[in-house]
Amino acid sequence: MEHSHVSIQALVKEMKEEMFKDYIDPYSFVSPSAxxxxWLAMIPADSNHQSCSAPMFKDCLDWVLNNQTEEGYWGECDAHGNPTIESLPATLACLIALKKWNVGIEHAERGLAFIQANVEKLQKRNHNRFPRWFTIVFPGMIEFARKVGLQIDFSNQLKGLLMDILFERQEILKIEELTDGPYPPLLSYLxxxxxxxxxxxxxxxxHLSDDxxxxxxxxxxxxxxMATGNKECLAYLQSLVRRCGNGVPxxxxxxxxxxxxxxxxxxxxxxxxxxxxxxxEDxxxxxxxxxxxxxxxAQPSNSTSIATQLHKDSLAFRLLRMHGYNISPWSFCWFLNxxxxxxxxxxxxxxxxxxxLNVYRATDLMFPGEYELEEARSFSRKVLEKVASKGNKDDDHFTKSLNLQKMIExxxxxxxxxxxxxxxxxxxxEENDMNALWPGKTSFHRFSSLMNEKLVQLAVRDYEFRQSIYKNEMAELKSWCLKWGLTDMGFGREKTMYCYFAISASLSLPYDSAIRMMVAKSAILITVADDFFDMEGSLNELNILTDAVKRWDGNGLRGHGKTIFDALDDLVRETAGEHLQQRGTDITSYLQQIxxxxxxxxxxxxxxxxxGYLPSLDEYLGTGMTSIAAHTMVLPASCLLKSSLPNSKIKPxxxxxxxxxxxxxxxxxLNDIQSYQKEIEDGKMNFVLLYMKENPEADINNSIxxxxxxxxxxxxxxxxxxxxxxLSDLPEASRHLHLSCMKVxxxxxxxxxxxxxxxxxxxxIQKAIYIPPDIGISKPLMPLPSVSGPMKEFRTITSHFVQPVKYHSKRIIGYQASLPITRRGYASVFITPNFRMSFA
Known part of the structure; x- marks a missing residue:
């Protein structure tokens, strides 16, 4: 584990030096567009002599010669390393440039082989429905390729496909005007x-811009x-090559x-x-x-910049607001007007x-009274629902290339x-194209491949390092539960794994083990004690246990009450000791009070x-807000944060x-909305039911x-x-801990x-703690730890047994089961004869 930590820190240091130097050019982060x-490589040095034998921008031609992939194409690949539909026109454009200057014969052969071998594959992947940009650009590149003498042989089936694309292009050209049509305008595809x-x-x-x-x-x-010899165009192209070196964005x-x-x-x-x-932060x-x-x-001055500006403004709003900056919703909601x-x-x-999608995500961070965000959320959701409803039948290139369909859903x-x-x-x-930034005319602006590779590598290493910590802490937590007799109380819910998963997956604190363990132990104790009060203990036993906690003296306790108090006493001593060591003050009495x-x-x-007493709504909430015990976890945890809760902020x-x-x-x-039916069966009340009692005209749907x-x-x-x-005296870290608690x-x-x-x-749970991220690299199946628990917790799955199997390479015979997992598919479960379970 220490070696993993060292390698992560080394990679972080390397990336900081490469990516955040004062003199680093942000353009170097963006991958060139093949x-x-x-197209710049095609420009002759003398624009008045189109047959000139030298390119004006030789560095661009050299880039084409040096950046063909092993598979023979130019352009971008998807998150799994497969060429995207963008690679077809990009490869054709590169082949045209090579043919024009009679260089790269081997490159051309490999490129033509790729085109002929992959058009049909990419056509099938796109279900014969192509985005507007492709319908315009791809036929244009085929026509230009044939014009310069490139021989491209297609099967009869693909010739029919090309005829369909040509027909669609003709319809687009008839319907759309040069600059007043959809984004980007036709003239941008000149x-x-x-x-x-x-x-x-x-x-x-x-229609030339000022630049x-x-x-x-x-x-x-x-x-x-090339068509006009315009000096302003030339100045722009020269400036572009000076700034961007060999490959241009x-x-x-x-x-x-x-x-x-x-x-x-x-x-x-x-x-x-x-x-x-x-x-x-910088x-x-x-x-x-x-x-x-x-x-x-100010709003963008032309239609092609609207998408980019809105993308930037909504992204900036979300990041700035999440980091505590006072930013107005109108910084990105300008489009509503x-x-x-x-x-x-x-x-x-x-x-x-x-x-x-960016706009919709920005509206997640909505404050009270921000009606413009309500409107932006409603508008963006309608757009996204329209995209989602079309599924794969008529997806745009930009939806396909980023797996946006899955992200939107x-x-x-x-x-x-x-x-x-x-x-x-x-x-x-795993699922998203991490190197994509924002959409362009025919492709996304993307991080450079080397930079993206390092980002992915660091992200995977960091995730797996967290998992190694989490697995060790989970084992330690189980041992603690066994030590204090909490694993199998004989009643209620055993939720050790759930409790630890919730805290470990909600906080980005890989090294603050004390906080995770304290909150997880607290959650386990809360679950056990709450069930004891709800279903097991007599009123006399509950009075005795509550009085013992008030006096913080377990003498005279027996059975489950003693088990609960002893474990609680150990937790409070451990938490107070940690704080005493960190801050030099004793918070034992504060923890006991909570x-x-x-x-x-x-x-x-x-x-x-x-x-059978029925409290009023206010009376119920006065008690129920405490009994849910969220503060019982979040306030002690705040005391252990690095920016710890000062003693002056510890309040009754x-x-x-x-x-x-x-x-x-x-x-x-939240709990009461999901538990009211169970409360009815148990003869109890909660907020949903009490609201109906105080509002006789309301039914259950009105109450919910x-x-x-x-x-x-x-x-x-x-x-x-x-x-x-x-707005609060609490430190920022404590406030974010409160937010994480609510999200759990x-x-x-x-x-x-x-x-x-x-x-x-x-x-x-398996994805969070045990199974490494899948980034398309084949990995051997890792043995997963067994999970023990009361048989009644797993009795609902016995009907799903399929067949006897061996667990991995071990000579253990058990049964393979498939469990339905809501919204997630199925989990494969191995059950041994002694009912210890392993999940794969």
Whole structure:
């Protein structure tokens, strides 16, 4: 484990030196575009003599010669290393450049072989439905290739396909005008438009930007220069090559802030933020300063920049707000005030799909009263639902190339507030194209392959290092439970694995073992004690145990009460000792106070239940907010943070901070929505049922709707208190711990009671702790540790036995089972004759 830590730190140091030097050029982060570079390589040195035997930009031609893949193509690959549909026109453009200058004969042969071998494969992958850009560009490249003498032989079936594409292109050219059509406008594809499509020099010069480019497209501008010899175009191309060296990007100039924001976002989403805290902070500080220095939030001046600007603004808003900056929603909601922009997005929803995903994610961080974010969320969700509803039948290139379909479905089906960071990092590493930044004309702007490779390598190593820590801590936690007799109390729920999973997957604290272990032990004790009060203990036993906790004296306790108190005493001593060692002060009495408060609330609820007493809503919440015991975990954990809770901030229950009270209220309401049916069966009351009692005109659906609306308001309040400095005396780290606690409860009770399910959490647990990330590299199956527990916890799966098998290479005979996992597929489970279970 120590070796892994050292190798991670070495790679972090290397990346900091390479990526965050003061003089580093952000353009070096972006991968060159083979398609656009090839077009610059085609330009002759003397524009008045098209037959000139020398290229104007020889470095671009050298780049083409030096950057063909082993498979024979030029261009980008997907997250699994397979060539994307982008590689077809990119490869053709490179072949045209080589043919024009009569160089790279072997390269050309391999490239032609790739084209002929892969057109059909990529055609099948795209289900005969191609994005608009491909319909325009690919036929143009085939026509140009044949014009320069490249022989491309297609089967009869593919000839028919090409005829279909040509027909679609013709329809596009008939319907769309040069600049008033969808994004990007047709004129930005000047290099690929057919020769019969009449575009004169006046059309081109009229639409040149101030920098001499045609829509900031290197390929279109190269073609414009070759057609007109325009000096402004030449100056643009020369400036581009001076800045970008051998290979040019798909857009120039690029927004350097957007590149840096993309880097910060990649580090954040892949779980690496803690290694680059200062670097991310420096990026965000500069971005925030620039937003504040803007005299007004000016909208993009032309249609092609709208997608890029909205992508940047929504990404900046989310990152800045998450890091505590005071940023206005109008920094990215400006598009709501422009009906023309809204109409364009609605009409060209495929092209804007990744942008709308960014907008939707930005609205996750909504504070009370931010109605513009409500509107932006509603609009972006409608766009994303339209993309999701079309599935693979008519996906745009930009949806396919980034696996956006899966990402969109994930965002729409499971709210951010119910997702745990550790598993989100894994999903980003495994399923998403980590090197993609923002959409361009025919391809995404992407991180350079070397930089992306190091990011992926570091992310995987870091994730596996966390898993190695988590596995050891899980084993230690099981030993602790066995030592104090909590593993099998003979009643209630045994949730050791669930409790540890929740804390380990929700906090990015790989080295703060004391916090994870303290919270996990607290959660286990809360579950056991709560079940004892609910279903096992007599009222006399509960009174005796609560009094013992109040006096903090276990003398006279017997049976389950003594087991619970002894384990609790050990936990409090351990936590107080850790704090004494760190901070030099004793918080034993503070911890005892919190735990007594919790036990007292359980006793009150037990008395209500046994006597049939029905409290008022306010009376119920006054007790229920404490009995859910969220504060019993989060406040002691705050004391152990590096920016520990100062003694002056340790307050009695009546003076808890608002953010703490919200973290006590929200989990109680979440729990009550999912447990009211069980409470009815057990003859108990909760908030949902009490609301109907106090509002006779309301039925169960009205009551649940009321509680959900209340939850929505309180979540927004919590986010504001967590992410805004000055609203709470708690340190920032403690506030974020409160948010993580709330997200755990949201995860458990978002759409069902996952905490009480025997199977629903198992696959997530395996991914979080035991199974390494899958990045497309074949790995041997790793033996997984056995999981023991009361047989009744697993009795629901016995009907799923399929056949006797051997477990891996071990000579153990058991049964293979398949368990349904909600929204996740199936978990393969091995059950041995003694009912110890292993999950693969």
């Amino acid at each position: 398609y656009d570079t090839a 290099e690929a438009l057919p020769s019969l499509y009449a575009i004169n020099e006046e059309d081109i010069t009229m 001499g480019s045609l829509f900031q497209s290197p390929s279109a501008t190269a073609r414009a220069f 798909p857009t120039y100039p690029m927004d350097e802030e957007l590149i840096k924001l993309g880097l910060a976002n990649q580090l954040q989403r892949s779980g690496l933020a803690e290694h680059f805290t200062q670097q991310i 990026i965000l500080t500069q971005v925030y300063r620039n937003y504040n220095n803007q005299e007004s939030l 422009n009906q023309e922009v809204l109409d364009h997005i609605g009409k060209n929803y495929e092209y804007f799909s990744s942008v709308m 994930h965002e729409l089906s499971l709210p951010w507030i119910a997702r745990l960071d550790h598993l989100e990092h894994r999903s980003w590493i 735990w007594h408060e919790t036990f007292a609330s359980w006793l009150v609820e037990a008395k209500w239940s046994k006597s 229950a009546a003076e808890y901070e608002t953010v703490t009270k919200l973290v006590m209220l929200i989990p109680r309401l 709707a009321f509680v959900r609306d209340l939850l929505d308001k309180k979540r927004k309040e919590l986010l504001k208190h967590v992410l805004t400095d000055g 409860f949201q995860m458990f009770f978002n759409s069902s009671n996952r905490y009480d399910s025997n199977t629903e959490m198992l696959q997530d």
